[in-house]
Amino acid sequence: MGRAVGYGDKMKPVRTCLGCRARADRSLLVRVVARDGEAVVDQSAILPGRGAWVHPTFECVNKSISRKAFGRALRVEGALDMGRLQRELTQ
Numbered sequence: 001m002g003r004a005v006g007y008g009d010k011m012k013p014v015r016t017c018l019g020c021r022a023r024a025d026r027s028l029l030v031r032v033v034a035r036d037g038e039a040v041v042d043q044s045a046i047l048p049g050r051g052a053w054v055h056p057t058f059e060c061v062n063k064s065i066s067r068k069a070f071g072r073a074l075r076v077e078g079a080l081d082m083g084r085l086q087r088e089l090t091q
């Protein structure tokens with residue numbers, strides 16, 4: 001009986017919130033991706049491509065929008081339409 005080689009060692013899947021920059025379990029954050037120049041919520045975290053993570057709160061969403069953090073995190077050149085994302089996450 002040898003010791004199992006532990007890789008990962010119960011590391012939690014932690015992501016950094018774009019709004020408050022705090023690290024949080026990814027189950028507490030929502031994934032955001034860019035599609036056709038628009039930021040959309042990736043509810044099941046399955047959409048391909050680069051994703052950004054944020055707390056689904058008014059404060060964190062608006063903080064990241066005002067810092068234009070989504071465009072940078074998602075490597076979007078030019079304007080990224082945040083309207084729908086903002087409505088969905090801040091209601």
Ligand SMILES: [Zn+2]
Pocket residue numbers: 017018019020021022054055060
């Ligand atoms: Zn946050």
